[in-house]
Every structure is written in structure tokens, then in C-alpha cells.
Amino acid sequence: MIEVANLTKRYGAKTAVDGLTFTVRPGTVTGFLGPNGAGKSTTMRMLVGLDTPTSGTAKVNGKVYAEHRAPLREIGVLLEARAVHPGRSARDHLLAIGATHGITAQRVDEVLELVGLTEVARRRVGNFSLGMGQRLGIAVALLGDPHTVMLDEPVNGLDPDGIKWIRTLLKGLAAEGRTVFISSHLMSEMALTAEHLIVVGRGRLIADVSVADLIASATRGVHVLSPRSTDLVRLLNGDGVKISSVGGGVLDVVGLSTEDIALRALAAGIPIYELTPQRASLEEAYMELTEESVEYHGGTTTTSFGKAA
């Protein structure tokens, strides 16, 4: 369980995290999603006491992290930035971290096996590939057999096999009743792993929704192809209806169902060649959510018809 309340972090004039409040519950994989620089890593660093909040609280399993008697038993973390001495072997790295909590060499070998690093356990970490380094980071996170697992961009550097492995691992951890909190800037990755999403932008909470609700709530229209599109726009325009042209005579109509459009066009005698409901992808739903919080936009090519059209 992770509870963040009114969490704020300022670095000089820059506000990295701005009054963030959310709860991450056990038993599901929760995604922490937002564009780069949205404050995800800073929030995670505050949760494990690496950064001190300017104001607000960040609690893990009911307490501020540093107050736990066995911090590594409460939460296992993988941070985005490298946190290993390259001259040390993977096994010694885990032994050193585990020793603080009296975690045995047996458990160290167990997690090495779990992440598939047994054969390179005694090799210096400096020679590891990005993917192997990531697996070592995950081994560190699992070392204390923690109730909560928090991973910052866990799929970074993993090959497709590794990505599949970590998805299965994370779902398994959640199924065991653990709290699983993973960050990503890629919606597509979250769509495959997470059931719940905390979406942030510019340090603020944008959405706290289930993946299913997010898809359902995404406003998407119906694509209509008609030889008399101008007449059709005039016919359909009204309160709560938004019509835009997507080119090639195709209109995107938001706020009316396919049935509505078909029946009204039939009554007015306007022919329709094509009528396609648009299903929003998670990626689009996410883009829509974060539209206001990303700093730079690319230009859009759709022309909007105003109400006056």
C-alpha cells in the first residue's frame, strides 16, 4: 500500500511534484504514467526517503519509509538511475544490501536464480549489458521479499523476452496480494501490464482511473463518408456535437451514435457511403489526458467546423 497526500517537491524555483495525492492498493498492478519530467521519479524517490518532501506526506504500508524496522521487507525498489558499483560482482552487490537486514546468502542466490543471473553472479557488474543490469536491479527489489514492489521504468533495456518475463512476474506479484507500482512514459506498455493508472503531468495528478474506465471514457467519434458532407455538417450540428473533417470527405462526429447519424441522414435524404465507429486506443486516451501538460505540441492537421458553419 502506498499513500501519497498533498506531496510537493520544489527544487529552487522549479516545482517537480505539485500537491500530488493518490493511493496504490495491493493486489493489482498500478501504473504510474506521465510524460518525461512529470515528477514520477521524484515521487518514487520521496517514497523511499532519498528526497525529503517540501510538504505533504509519502507513506509506504502505513508509515513514512524510514520508520519501518525492516525497510527492505516493506518495499523493494528499482530506481531509474544506476545504483550499483561497477567493480563489484552481482552477488556481492546483493550480499552487501541484504546484510543490512540479515538477509542470507541463500536468499541472495534465490533472487539471482529468479532473475536469471546465476551464471554471471560472480562477474563484475561493470561488464553487464543494460538488460542484465535491469535484472540485477529487479533482484535487489525482490531481495527482501517485500509487501510492496516499486519499479521505475522496469522494461528499459530489456529484450522482448525480458519484457514478457517482467510482465508475468509483476502480475504474479500482484496476484500474491502484493502492491505493485510501476512507472512508464509509454501507455502501450502499461496497457499490457497495469490494471489501474495514476496519470501525472507537470507534477500534478491528471487521472486516477482503472485502465478499463480510461478506455471507456475516451471521447471518440464516428467517421462518416458522404458525398454531401457540407449538408451533413449542417444537419448534425447541435448541442454537444463536435464535427471535424479528417480529410477525403470523411467527417469525425463526436457526440452522436452511429444509429443517430444513419437515421437522421436517411430522413434528410443524404447518402452515406461509410459509417465507422472509432475505438480509442489507450495511447490516444492517454494523449488526450496529457495534452495540456506536455510542453510542446506537434501541429494538428484537422480542420474544425465551428457552430457557425
Added chain:
Amino acid sequence: MSTTTMERPVARTAVDEPEPRLRFTGVLRSEWVKLRSVRSSAMTLLGAAVAMLSAGLVFASTRTSGGNGPGPRDLVDPTAISLAGVNIAQLIIGVLGVMIVSSEYSTGMIRSTLTGVPSRLPVLAAKVSVVIGTVFPAMLLTALTAFLGGQAIMGGADLPTAALGDPGVLKAVIGSAAALTGIAVIGVALGSILRSTAGALSTLFGLVFLAPGLGQLLLPTSWRDDVLKFLPSNAGGSFTSVVPPADGLGTTAGVLVFAAWVVVPLIAAAVLLRGRDA
């Protein structure tokens, strides 16, 4: 890399083991594992020992050939001749102390360390303990060997020698090991305060090696000696030699001043470690 079995359990399999818990003894063991598992620790420790031994033995041999070769200021004191390597050893042992902390910052390891020990201060305490526990015995053994070897060389040439039982000799031998340990601990403190290897090393070397010489050159003669005797290397001179230098501090005063040079930076390091974002 072996292929991973997906069905493998994540939970600990050994249920009879005690529940993991953060303890200071664990933090101590952790720091010991860290120290022994990087090559640079053994290299610097060995380097300091070799430097100290060879300097002492070379200076002793130079005396036997009747030459006016390199040697400490006080060429008539046989103990000082055999322990002359302390100065060079300081330089190397200082690197060990600094690197124990600064390498954690340069590699990012500090994030793993402080995540495991979020109360933070036990980490600094454990690092200091491990440094003392490693450097002091190693340097005591080295100082003893340098002393005995140097005396044997000079004795063989019928030059005056000192014995461990002579007044002040044991103090000088143990004091040399203690001074080297102190320099290593100052290194730990500076590494922790400055969080950079280069910054901490230059500060340490400036303080220990450059400050006495620069002070000689730049300070007015009227109060130069009153200030310079308080520098760590000069304060250390009061207990690393059989007879404290005439213009320096007495043994007790020297020990206290040197201890302050160790403790004050450590306190600053502790305060900063607690307060700063890692």
C-alpha cells in the same frame, strides 16, 4: 544468462530463517562486504603498507652507507628513520577513506545503500568503524615491521638503534598507525561532505600536505609557528615521534588537536548526510 523459469516463487523459501530486520550489526557487515568486494580497497591498503615499509627500510639502509641521502628531518632518531614512511602512507590511506564514500556517489551505489538504511547515520558510523577496524591493525603491523626491520638494518651496521621498550618508542609506533587511521577517517568525512572523489582528495591533500608548506611561505613569522602547529600533520607529529618536536604541541595536546581534526568533519558529514537529498 540463463533462461528464467516463470513459475519460480518470489517469496523466500527458507521459512525457518529469522525475519529480516535492519540492525547496526547488519549495516557493519554490509560495509565490510562492500570494502572487501572492490579491488581498490586491497590495492590502497597494500600500497600504503608497501610505501611505509620501503621508505623506512630505504632510509635505514641509507644511514648504514653513511650517506646524507633522503631521510627525515631528525636523522639522529633511529625510530623516526624507520617510521619515515608515514608521510607517504598518509597520502595513499587517505585515498582509501575518501573512496569508500565518494565512489558510492560517483557510481550511484549510495541510492541502494540509503534505500536499505533510510535512517542514514548508521551507514556513516559503519563506514568509519570498518575503516578503523581495517586500517589500524594493518598499519600497526606495518609500522611494527618497518620499525623492527629498520632497527635490524641499522644495528647490523653498528649504528645507534632503539628498542620497543625504550621510552616513547611504542607510543611513536602505535601513534603512527593511529595517525594513518585518523587520516583515513578524515577522508571518509570529506568524501561524505563533498560527495566527489576529486574534491575530497584535493581538500585532504591540501590540508595534510600543502597547508604546512604554504603556511611556512605565506604567513608572517611572528605568529606562523603558533598557527601551523595546529595543522593535522604537525599535531600528528607530536605522537608519531619519540620526542615531540620542540616548536610543536606536546603529546596530549597533539592527540586532542588531531582528534578534533577527525571529529569536527565527521560531525559536519553526519549533519549533511541526514539533511540532504541523496
